[in-house]
Amino acid sequence: xxxxxxxTVIFARLRAVRLSAVRPAACTGLSAVLLLAGCTTxxxxxxxxxxxxxxxxxxxxxxLERTSFGLDTDSVAxxxxxxxxxxxxxxxxxxxxxxxxxxxxxxxxxxxxxxxPMQSIAAINAQNKVINAMPGGSDKEQARKVLNDQGxxxxxxxxxxxxxxxxxxxAQLQEQMIWFWLxxxxxxxxxxxxxxxxxxxxxxxxxxxxxxHFRDLVMATLQHPAMLQFLDNNQNAAGxxxxxxxxxxxxxxxxxVGGGYSQQDVQELARVLTGVGINVGDAPxxxxxLQRLYVRSGAFEFNPARHDFGAKTxxxxxxxxxxxxxxxxxxxxxxxxxxCARFIAxxxxxxxxxxxxPPALVERVAQTFMRTDGDIAAVLHTLFMSPxxxxxxxxxxxxxxxxxxxxxxFAYDGKPISNTHPMLNWLNGLGEAPYGRQTPDGYxxxxxxxxxxxxxxxRFEIAxxxxxxxxxLFDPEDGGAASTAGFPQLANRLYFEALEPSLAARTKTALxxxxxxQEWNTFLLSSPEFNYE
Amino acid sequence: xxxxxxxxxGGAALVSAGISGRLYAAPGxxxxxxxxxxxxxxxxxxxxxxxxxxxxxxxxxxxxxARPDPSSNSSALALDGDWAxxxxxxxTIGAMYTQRQAAFVPFAGTDDLSxxxxxxxxxxxxxxxxxxxxxxxxxxxxxxxxxxxxxSGINSSIAxxxxxxxxxxxxxTVPNLSLKNVGKPPFDERQARILSDMYAGHRLEAAVSNGxxxxxxxAQEMADEMTEANRSAINTKGFELEAERMGRLMRDKYRLGFxxxxxxxxxxxxxxxxxxxxxxxxxxxxxxxxxxxxLGAEWNNTVVVxxxxxxxxxxxxGNRGTDHGHGTVYWVLGGSISGGRICGEQARVARGTxxxxxxxxxxxxxRAVLGGMFRxxxxxxxxxxxxxxxxxxxxxxxxx
Numbered sequence: 001x002x003x004x005x006x007x008t009v010i011f012a013r014l015r016a017v018r019l020s021a022v023r024p025a026a027c028t029g030l031s032a033v034l035l036l037a038g039c040t041t042x043x044x045x046x047x048x049x050x051x052x053x054x055x056x057x058x059x060x061x062x063x064l065e066r067t068s069f070g071l072d073t074d075s076v077a078x079x080x081x082x083x084x085x086x087x088x089x090x091x092x093x094x095x096x097x098x099x100x101x102x103x104x105x106x107x108x109x110x111x112x113x114x115x116x117p118m119q120s121i122a123a124i125n126a127q128n129k130v131i132n133a134m135p136g137g138s139d140k141e142q143a144r145k146v147l148n149d150q151g152x153x154x155x156x157x158x159x160x161x162x163x164x165x166x167x168x169x170x171a172q173l174q175e176q177m178i179w180f181w182l183x184x185x186x187x188x189x190x191x192x193x194x195x196x197x198x199x200x201x202x203x204x205x206x207x208x209x210x211x212x213h214f215r216d217l218v219m220a221t222l223q224h225p226a227m228l229q230f231l232d233n234n235q236n237a238a239g240x241x242x243x244x245x246x247x248x249x250x251x252x253x254x255x256x257v258g259g260g261y262s263q264q265d266v267q268e269l270a271r272v273l274t275g276v277g278i279n280v281g282d283a284p285x286x287x288x289x290l291q292r293l294y295v296r297s298g299a300f301e302f303n304p305a306r307h308d309f310g311a312k313t314x315x316x317x318x319x320x321x322x323x324x325x326x327x328x329x330x331x332x333x334x335x336x337x338x339x340c341a342r343f344i345a346x347x348x349x350x351x352x353x354x355x356x357x358p359p360a361l362v363e364r365v366a367q368t369f370m371r372t373d374g375d376i377a378a379v380l381h382t383l384f385m386s387p388x389x390x391x392x393x394x395x396x397x398x399x400x401x402x403x404x405x406x407x408x409x410f411a412y413d414g415k416p417i418s419n420t421h422p423m424l425n426w427l428n429g430l431g432e433a434p435y436g437r438q439t440p441d442g443y444x445x446x447x448x449x450x451x452x453x454x455x456x457x458x459r460f461e462i463a464x465x466x467x468x469x470x471x472x473l474f475d476p477e478d479g480g481a482a483s484t485a486g487f488p489q490l491a492n493r494l495y496f497e498a499l500e501p502s503l504a505a506r507t508k509t510a511l512x513x514x515x516x517x518q519e520w521n522t523f524l525l526s527s528p529e530f531n532y533e
Numbered sequence: 534x535x536x537x538x539x540x541x542x543g544g545a546a547l548v549s550a551g552i553s554g555r556l557y558a559a560p561g562x563x564x565x566x567x568x569x570x571x572x573x574x575x576x577x578x579x580x581x582x583x584x585x586x587x588x589x590x591x592x593x594x595x596x597x598x599a600r601p602d603p604s605s606n607s608s609a610l611a612l613d614g615d616w617a618x619x620x621x622x623x624x625t626i627g628a629m630y631t632q633r634q635a636a637f638v639p640f641a642g643t644d645d646l647s648x649x650x651x652x653x654x655x656x657x658x659x660x661x662x663x664x665x666x667x668x669x670x671x672x673x674x675x676x677x678x679x680x681x682x683x684x685s686g687i688n689s690s691i692a693x694x695x696x697x698x699x700x701x702x703x704x705x706t707v708p709n710l711s712l713k714n715v716g717k718p719p720f721d722e723r724q725a726r727i728l729s730d731m732y733a734g735h736r737l738e739a740a741v742s743n744g745x746x747x748x749x750x751x752a753q754e755m756a757d758e759m760t761e762a763n764r765s766a767i768n769t770k771g772f773e774l775e776a777e778r779m780g781r782l783m784r785d786k787y788r789l790g791f792x793x794x795x796x797x798x799x800x801x802x803x804x805x806x807x808x809x810x811x812x813x814x815x816x817x818x819x820x821x822x823x824x825x826x827x828l829g830a831e832w833n834n835t836v837v838v839x840x841x842x843x844x845x846x847x848x849x850x851g852n853r854g855t856d857h858g859h860g861t862v863y864w865v866l867g868g869s870i871s872g873g874r875i876c877g878e879q880a881r882v883a884r885g886t887x888x889x890x891x892x893x894x895x896x897x898x899x900r901a902v903l904g905g906m907f908r909x910x911x912x913x914x915x916x917x918x919x920x921x922x923x924x925x926x927x928x929x930x931x932x933x
Contacts (some may be wrong), residue, residue, distance in 0.1 A: 136802060136853055144801070166640055257666055373736060402837035431696030439655060439699070441669050451737055457744030458730055461719045510731040519724065526728055 033369040044444035055079060061498045067091060067384060067429040070406025071498050075172060087111060088384050090210055092377040094171035103168040112157045112199035117225050118299040122280040124151075130140050137337045151195035155186040157436045159198035160420045160477075170417070173380070177210045178202065179401060180351055182434075185221040185253060186442035187230040189435035193330050194226050198435050201226040214344060215335045216376035218253060222331065223300040225278045231440060234277035235272060235324035238308035245268035248440050254334050256343035261315060268312045272319055272330045275307030295321035302327075341369035347445075348383060348482035354392045355446040361388040392461055395501070397447035400430035403459060405531075406524050407466050408473070410495075417473040418483075426462045460526045467521030489522040503529050563933075564834055564910045565783050567824070568674065569788040569864075571817075571841035572654060573797035576810055576855050578847060578893070580876075581620070581637050583882040585615040592848040594856075595806045609806075615882075616875055621811035626817030629825070629866055633873035636932055638863040638881055640896035648857040653747065653842035658699035660900055662924040668741060672847075673900075675703020676921045677907060678789055690789040693779050698791055698843035708746055712778040718752040720745065751778070751789075776820035781829030783835070802842045802850040813863055821866060833868035836910060836933050838903065840864075844893050858892030863902065865932050878901065900925040909933050 021033050056076065062138035065071055067088070079087050091098075098104065107113065107354045127147050131236035134140040166175045182202060190197045205224040209298065210215040221227045228234045231245035246269040252263045286294055286305055302324040309321040317333050319326050334340060346367035349357030361383070368382040371377075383389065405427050408417065427433045430450070437443050444450075469487025476483075503511075507527045514520035524530060583589045584600045601617045602608035609617035629635035634844040644663050646652045656663065660673025668811070678690040678701065692701050692709040701707045720728065732741040772794065778808050783790050796813055803810040821839070825832045844861035849858040865872070878896035880886040888894035904927035908918045918927055 141802070251666065267932075289828040317853050384848070429695060439669055444670075449697075451740055453740045453747055455744070455745035456737065456741050457710075457748045461743070464719055506733060508732050513727050522724075523727065525732065527731055 005502075023417050032121055036209060039299075057388055057501050058495065059393065060084070061314070061502075063533065064143055064181070065406075066389065066393075066396075067176075069166050069176060069402060070409045070533075071494060072346065072409045073494055073501060074414060075495065076494065079168070079468075085385070087174075089380065091171065091173035092380060094174045094211075095462065097169070097171040097174075099170075100168055100414070100416065101164065103164050106418075107161050107164060108143070110157045110161060112154050115154070115196075115200060116298070117200045118171070118280050119199050120200075121193060121225060121299055124196060125280065142359060142481070149493070153195070154190045155435065156424070157193035158202065159282075159384065159424055162434055163405070163420045163423050168402060168414070174210055178206060178475065179382075180348070181206050181217060183349065183442035185217075185227065185444075186437050186440055187226045187435065187440050188440075189356075190438075192229040194230060194379050194435075197224075197226040197229075198226075209376075211377040211380070212374060212375075214340075215332060216367070217376075218331050218335060219328070220278070221253070222327070223297065228276070228278050228300070230419070231277055236274050236276065237269075237306035238274045238381055241267070241270050241274070243267065243270040246273050249273075250334070253341065254341045256335060256346075259339040259343055260337070265314050266318075268314045269330060270313050271308045271310070272314070273327045275303045275305070276327060277286060277301055277303065277306070278323070279303070279316075295324045298365045318453040336370075338370060339368070341366040341509070344374075344378065345369055349443045352396075353389055354396060358388045358391075359421050361386055392527075396533055397451055398531055398533055399443070399450050400427055400432035400459075401434075402533070403531060404462065406428070407530075408465065410530075411466050411521070411525075412473070413492065413494060419473055419475045421477070422465070422471045422473050426465070429458055459531070460522070464518075465521040465523035467523075467525050485519050488521060489517070490524055491517070495524070499524070499529060534715040539647070554726060563788055564836065565788050565790070565828075565831065566907075566910065567779070567792065567835070569817075569821070569839040569853065570654070570698070570700070570791070570793040570836060571659075571797050571839065572793050572795045574843045574845055574857055575797035575813075575841045575861070576651075576799055576803060576845045576859055577639070577807070577841070577846065578855075579803070579810055580619050580814060581612075581639055581834050581862045582609055582617045582619065583615060584609065584611070584617045586882040588883050589847075593805075594849070594885070595853050596803055596808075596849045598805050609805075613875060619814055620806050620810065621814040622818035625815075625822040626864070627867070629822075634825075634868055634870060636733040636788065636865045636870065636874045636876055636930075638865065638877045638895055638897055638902060638930065640860045640873060640877065641840070641899060641902060642860045642893075642897075644895065644898055645843075646747070646859070648843060649722045649858070655699060656900060657840070657842055660700075660872050660922050670700065672698070672700035672702040673921050674698075674700040674789060674791060675707070678707060679703055680913065680917050680920065681788060689787045691787045692791040693775070694791065694793060698793065700770065700791055708743065708747060710751065712751065712775045712782075715748075715751050715778070718748045720748075722749075722923040725749065749798075751782070772816050772820035775825045776824040777827045777931040784828045799845070799853040800850070800856060802855045816863075825866070825868065834907065836865065836867040836870060838863060838865055838906070840899065842854045846892050847887055848891075859888050860895045861894030863897075863899070864904075865930075867933065871931070874932075876932060877928075896926070901928045902930065905929040906933055 053493050056079070060079065061071065062078075063084065066074060068075055082090060096337070099107070119461045124147070125141075131140060131143045131147065134143060161177070166179070169175050185206070187194055187198065187201060196221050200279065201224050205220040205227070206217070208221055214412075227233075230246055233245035236242040236245065243266055247266045250259065250266060250269065251257055255261055278299050280299050282301065283294065283296065284303055284305060290304040293302075304323050307323060311321060312319040312326070314330055315337065316332065319330055342362065346357060349362050350366060353361065364386065365379055365382050372378040380382040383519065400457045404423055408423065428436070432443050432450075467487065469485065474483035474484065474485040508522045509527055510527070511520055514523055546554045546850050578589070579596065579598055581696055581915045590597050596617060598609050598617075600609065601611040605786070607620055607623070608786075609620055610623045610630075612630060618630065627633050629827055641654060641920050645656045656665070659667055659669070661667060661671070674690070678688070681690075682688045688707070690701065692707060693712050694709055697707060697709045701709075718725075729738075729742040732738045735741075736867050738914040770926060778794075779792060780788060794817065796808075799810050802808070804812070817839075821837060823840045824837070826836075828835055840863045844858040845855035846858045850856055865876075880894060880896060884890070886894065900922040904918050904925055907913055907921060908927055909929060909931050913921075919925070
């Protein structure tokens, strides 16, 4: 009762503020109380400032939204302190940025954190062997279930870690890029034993290279057992060609459809990739002349006995038979194609700027890619300091991941949640569960795919779940007693600073028609201004 | 029946719908089509049992289903001299077959030899030629939907799934809503109106108001369900309930529907006349029967195709289950189809006719089978039908 009474008071005050007839546009009501410093100086230029900003303009907020999974008080404070360019530099070099201690502790407690894929695969193989040798019956079923549950648990932990980082990491651009690259080099958790591997895939293949050179990212995914199994290259051997990965490496990972390669190039690349696979057992017995070409790193193996040493030509470039060096040379040559630079530039621009990004911007970003040998930090610098980005504000529809994470960031503003199951359920319901894309093309990044009738009403339901505070985000993970946390207070300082100034009249009318704080929260999270950035 | 005339009737319905302001225009008297996708590769050999083949009983010593017993109502149902229907669907699909409202197409499937669920489901849903680059933004139902919008002006397609399936990808926006759990709508009418008003004039205006209205419509169906259930004290559950809801929605508003059902990947302990597979088949049969009942008279204007990405190994494996195979059996159901037949190219069931000594060959390509059906259902031109299934020649099984 107390909680409800208190909120009613706040809500009533809020309405009173909103209904006050005369107020200056930038600093009014609650925000005037909370933002004294912000109201005392002349407006600064909206961007390109490297000195601390006193007043934040709407463009600053929208820019900040694009570089992050949504605003929270800390990111606004950082931006205010650093200005746009320094803020961006810090985001692009996040080594010193750390997670809040309670979140770091939650992640440190996960089972996946120290897991090693070689041991994981070996253990699953051993368990499967035992299960297969068991006589049919309930014991066997039970053993399978135990193994299966373990895989589900580890996959969930990987997703839990992703979500916690997405919500709470101050290195917001890094976390968005983790999502982007995981989606670009998409793997599906339910294929083979990937549920045991996706945590490591993110941690070792993607995360270290997220702002590095694109070539290193391609090579890291190419050698990871998750990708090798997802696209079947572990079955690709001389005389038993499997083109699956070779094709997607060209089509989805580097050059894009229409990137100038032919079916012949796919076949040749598949030959280059023969012998690239997985081994968690003993090294194979090799002839002495092949011994020196053998490569092994964890579960990754290049087995020269499975490799096709014949001459190959890809995109007109001869590849000389020399074992795994062929793969490195081929990847280096492919990612240095202008088609690759343009493809990656366009994908980034679709994700961060617009569904149909301006060609001039894509070309400039691609030029940076080519000039810097695919330096992702440099590429993103060009993108985020471009006038085209500023010109696109308010027009990009949030995909489900951005919607869910930004809502939780906005609603709870740094307060640590304990249970990520509701977030995963919402993402499942909206069709964008992490590691849940069956097809290797990753989730679409444009409005068309996420704003259908059914998806919009589902989104509003989730807005209500968050706005009404019955979301179980603060319940214990293990299903213990439910928490008594109330609904969030969305009419907060952040709202008045960041969202309220840009609300359309129709949205304000809707908010005014709310009968309770919970309903007000729901409408705000459902509004066009919250769902577009 | 004169289908062109029916399409015209469908067009007339659009005008009246505009006046009444309903969510989606009623599709009028035009034909309806539901695709049921069994994900996981169901064991078609234990659905349509080749009971005249002694090889079947050799190959499946523990999971083979006994020959039809004319004195028993719970044995397999003999459909002809060679094929029998699983006891699990005897009362449902078997009854439809007897009324010529069901037919089966054995040796059906794709030319995809990956035997991968993932790969083959995609290739079916996309419906594109095997050679060449896949376009993941274009599924065959999406292309059909575009053509139907073009001819009638009505977009009346729906996927009864949480996410839009690959099959419905395309330029026309197809709504999707799972009817599995449809509790009371989260928003009352006042709240729904406020939310819709907030998007008035916005490019998502239609999606927002349609989505909220669809939830309400479905909730109203639920309310009927509740009172009807109380009256007749029947408590329908699971797929049967879901399918009944689908039938109501398709009767009133939708022309083209899609639903997928998982749980068919029976590598271990699949059972025979009874067991996990039989349980799944039974639930599917009951669901499709409920679907047909809830369509009422419109069942005569409806065609349902049940398919799966592939069949399974002809021989049972060491775990009393079956592994990924190739050719499968498609079901075709409908109130006025020329059913009661086993259709398409067939081979004698024997060791020598197995594909790669492992599973059924594919003699009836799915694109040709479905393409032929669509052509005849909607009177499509050759150009339209090759837009749905490029580089595929359709075959007419004369079912619809």
